[in-house]
Every structure is written in C-alpha cells, then in structure tokens.
Amino acid sequence: MNFLKSYFAALLGTFSALALLLIFFLLVVSTIGAVFSGDEQTSSLKKQSVLDLNLNLTLTERDPKTDPIQEALGLSEELIGLPQLLRSIDLAAEDEQIEGIRLKAEYVTAGWAQTHAVRKALAKFKSSGKFIYAYGDFFTQKSYFLASIADSIFLNPLGTIELKGLASEVLYYKSFQDKYGLQMEVVREGTYKSAVEPFLQEDMSPENKAQLKSVLFSLWGTLRQAMAQARGLSETALDEWAETLSISLPEEALAHQLIDGIGYENELEAKIKARLGLEGKNEINWVSPNKMARTKAAYDKSNKNRIAVIYANGTILYGEGNETFIAQGKFVEAIEEATEDDWVKAIVLRVNSPGGDALTSEIIWEALERAKKIKPLIVSMGNVAASGGYYLAAPAHRIFADPLSITGSIGVFATLPNIHQFSENIGIHAAHVQTHQNALGYSPFTPISEGFKDLLKKNIHKTYTTFKERIAQGRGLSLETVETLAQGRVWTGKEALENGLIDALGGLDEAVEAAAQEAQIETYNRMHYPRWEDDLESLLNQMIPSAKIEGLGQLLNLFGINKSTVDEPHNPLFFTLKTQMPFSLKIE
Numbered sequence: 400m401n402f403l404k405s406y407f408a409a410l411l412g413t414f415s416a417l418a419l420l421l422i423f424f425l426l427v428v429s430t431i432g433a434v435f436s437g438d439e440q441t442s443s444l445k446k447q448s449v450l451d452l453n454l455n456l457t458l459t460e461r462d463p464k465t466d467p468i469q470e471a472l473g474l475s476e477e478l479i480g481l482p483q484l485l486r487s488i489d490l491a492a493e494d495e496q497i498e499g500i501r502l503k504a505e506y507v508t509a510g511w512a513q514t515h516a517v518r519k520a521l522a523k524f525k526s527s528g529k530f531i532y533a534y535g536d537f538f539t540q541k542s543y544f545l546a547s548i549a550d551s552i553f554l555n556p557l558g559t560i561e562l563k564g565l566a567s568e569v570l571y572y573k574s575f576q577d578k579y580g581l582q583m584e585v586v587r588e589g590t591y592k593s594a595v596e597p598f599l600q601e602d603m604s605p606e607n608k609a610q611l612k613s614v615l616f617s618l619w620g621t622l623r624q625a626m627a628q629a630r631g632l633s634e635t636a637l638d639e640w641a642e643t644l645s646i647s648l649p650e651e652a653l654a655h656q657l658i659d660g661i662g663y664e665n666e667l668e669a670k671i672k673a674r675l676g677l678e679g680k681n682e683i684n685w686v687s688p689n690k691m692a693r694t695k696a697a698y699d700k701s702n703k704n705r706i707a708v709i710y711a712n713g714t715i716l717y718g719e720g721n722e723t724f725i726a727q728g729k730f731v732e733a734i735e736e737a738t739e740d741d742w743v744k745a746i747v748l749r750v751n752s753p754g755g756d757a758l759t760s761e762i763i764w765e766a767l768e769r770a771k772k773i774k775p776l777i778v779s780m781g782n783v784a785a786s787g788g789y790y791l792a793a794p795a796h797r798i799f800a801d802p803l804s805i806t807g808s809i810g811v812f813a814t815l816p817n818i819h820q821f822s823e824n825i826g827i828h829a830a831h832v833q834t835h836q837n838a839l840g841y842s843p844f845t846p847i848s849e850g851f852k853d854l855l856k857k858n859i860h861k862t863y864t865t866f867k868e869r870i871a872q873g874r875g876l877s878l879e880t881v882e883t884l885a886q887g888r889v890w891t892g893k894e895a896l897e898n899g900l901i902d903a904l905g906g907l908d909e910a911v912e913a914a915a916q917e918a919q920i921e922t923y924n925r926m927h928y929p930r931w932e933d934d935l936e937s938l939l940n941q942m943i944p945s946a947k948i949e950g951l952g953q954l955l956n957l958f959g960i961n962k963s964t965v966d967e968p969h970n971p972l973f974f975t976l977k978t979q980m981p982f983s984l985k986i987e
Contacts, residue, residue: 822844
C-alpha cells in the first residue's frame, strides 16, 4: 500500500512538473513573440502571383492576434479577421504582382452582412481589371451570392447549387411546458418582442409573421438584385428558379448562365495557368490573405493621427467582458482610454450584438455619451446590432449599417424559469417561511407572486421608457415616432435607413472614413480596442482552436495559478432585464 502511495505521489509530481514546464515555456514563447511582433515585417511578392481566397474557414469580426505558437504549429490560417481579409483584397488590387484571385467558398460561415462586405471588396478588386475565378464543389445560397461577383464560376460535375429564397424557423414550447411542468415566466413590453413568444403560445403571432416577412423580403431583394446584376440575369428569373427549385444540377446552372463551366478544381488551376501564360511544370504562386496583408505595414509610425475602432461583439452581460461578450468593465475602460488619448481624433464603435442586459447597455451608453461630447463618434453595424446593440449605437453622431444588417428590436423583457409543477410531479415540495409577503422574491420552485410580477412590470416599463428616450435624444426623433419604430420590431439595414434609425448604408471602412472626415484628418492609423491581455487559457485555446479545453480553470488552480473570471451578474432583484433580439434569427 505504501508503495502504491509513493508511486502515485511520484507520478503526480512528475505530471505537475511537466505541466509547470509547459506553462512556463508557453508564457516565454508568447512574451518573446510579443516583443518581436512590435516591429511589423513586410514581405514582397513574386511576379504573376494570385491571391488565394479559401473562405471555408472562420471569419471573425476583429483580426485575431498573430501568435508565435500558432505560427510554429501552422494554425495561423485556421481563421481570419474581416478587417484583414478586406485589407488583403484592397492591397491585392493595388499590387502589380497580383494578377487575380482564386475564390473558393462552398460553405460560408460568416453572417450575411460580413459576406456582403467581402463581396463589395471583390467587386472593387474586379473593377481594377484583374480576374476573379471562383470554384465550388457545391454552392450554398450564401456562397453563391459571394461567388456571383466573379468573372467566371466553375462547379464540380457532381456538385449542386442552392437557390431557394430565404426562410426562418421558430420553435414553440408551450405544449412541452404544459406537459412536463417546465414553465418560463414572462414579462415584456413591445408588441414584437417575440423572444418570449414560444413560451406563451402554440404558434407564431401575426405581428411576428409580419416582421419576419418584411425582414426576409428586404434581405432577399438585396441578394436578388446583386446576383442578377453580376450575372446579367433578370430578377424575375431568379425568383422563378427559387420558387420552383428548378436550378440545382450543374448542367441546369450552366444552361441558365448561373455558372460558366463544369469541371474539377485542378482544371480551374489549369485555366489560371493558361491565363498567366505558365507552361509545363511552372507552378502558380499562390498568396494567402495573411501574406498579402504583410506586403504593406498596417501602422504608419510617422503618423500620429489615430481612429479608435472599438469592437463590441457578442451578447451584452454584466461583468468585465472578453472577446466573446460585451460587459461594462473592459468596454467603458476602452471608451475612456480612446477618449483621453490625444492622438485619437475620432471613435468608431463596431457593433455586432443581439443585445442582452439592459443595465450594462445603459452603463456603456453613458460612457459613449461622454465620449461624443469630446470626439466624433461613428457607429458601424455588423451582422446584427439589435435591441441592446442598438442601445449602444443610439448616441452616435452617425450610424452606418449594411443593407443585410439586422437592427432595431427596441423593447424589453424578462424571462424566469419556473419548475414548480415539474418538481411537484416528481415529489419535490418547496416550503417557505418569510417575514413579509414578498420576501421570497423569485424562486424557480414557486409560482411568481403578484407582488413580484408587479415589481418586474414596473422595472421593465422604466427600462423601456428610458430606452426610447435614449433613441429619441440620439436620433433627433419624437417619442411618438420612436414608439412606432420600437415595440421590439426588427429591421434590415435597408429598412432602418428608410425609417431614420440609421444614417447611411456602408461597412466598417465607410464608417472609419466618415470618422476621419468629422475629425478633419486625411491620413491616420487605426487603433483597435478593447485591448485584451493574453492568459494561459487563451494561449492553449489558440494551440487547439477547434476544441474547447474543459476544466482548465481547475488545472490552473491545482498549480496555484488564478484564472481570471467574469463577475457574476449582480442585481439586487435577482433578475436581469433584457434588451435583446426578439428571437434567434437564423436566416437560410
């Protein structure tokens, strides 16, 4: 027995020592990489190069950090930031060594607005006179929308092309709740605030159907027009093919001029070689977006003018915040840092958020209000800037959105799970003793009291009223007008421009240019906020980007290393009022 104890103790000590050595090694490598990455290196290209855009990868709102560990393990191409991708396309248009682009994108994971931004950059590249060849083993509707800008589109002989229009599916849970006793208590303000609708009824309300129909037809109108113009087709024909699903086979797509050729990827490469005049064993010099971006330094050290771009990406929660969610801690700090920096001449807030906690939205809104009194504040909307996301946008001097952005959703709700009936059914009974009638507050094991429900309604009404006041103040609209646009209804960017919720259609680049004009500067550097500090978990997650490391917090605690954590939501009423999207809007 003593032998086993000694053996396992020695084994644990060995693993502990190895883990500590690994941690030390990763931190040292990361530190060295951070030092040397301070001087950005540029690279030159060979003649007759082709930019190779394989967009079957993760596209992030913000450029991911380049890390020496990723570079060493060959993982740096696993994902790419939208700003760097757009910059690489722009640089390729200007670089004399780049002859054209090969585009490969069967399954685009980016949102519709992000995809549209890439497509616009490709259209600009195409106008320079250089070629774009697109290939797909198959094309989803989104990937075909992107590929349709190419000069020539090629499809695998056994591939398919998807052209079916847009749809959104919403699941309803009322019967499930009634059957199993798992209820969601709901209080809301806003006719269209239908995030809670699936818990209250069996089917979609007329109001929800109306807003979904409006959004879908607005989005489809933008997609249809772009594809028709690029391919020289009529919009009526596209509608007919989508209605009848009559175009799916390569031969059908070729006959109706949706594509230009049927073949394999190596045949496309042969066409590119012929275009470049390459013979025999001469290979094409493919250039990745990352390499393209390194041909010109992104930061000009001689220029002290800066535009601060603050990325607000993810759900809004109370706490510190990180790369995946927005919270007042880091984001207020970033706003104040950009405001106090004399070199920063204007601020652009890039919002890609369905909303979330109302209190956090208000705190960040107040910080933005202070900032706009000192410097120009411009907002750029990404795939979605709705509810709390629009709350953050309200103070801006100008708001830009893509026609395919989803915004609006001005409303408030609270949802509280209640398992009273379920717990009774399985023999769990809750008993209470309290000094006052409503002292218990909220408990999932007890039906919500009328007093607590009234408290919820009062706070929701106050939050909704404040939300509308913020918009009226920021947009220069009357409260009556805001009410007609509110009630939780969502709008596309195109609709939002028509009803005054935004100022112009455009992406991040257009917003940055507008900020520079407001600041009266012609040349500038972009500075990105918030500034995230690397910790061990992020380093290991970069090493294994496709997997989430479970239990890392316990591992770090085992070795006496404290893992930074997000503050628990603090609310004296023990509930969170949500300014959030009316539903999980997945449009296919």
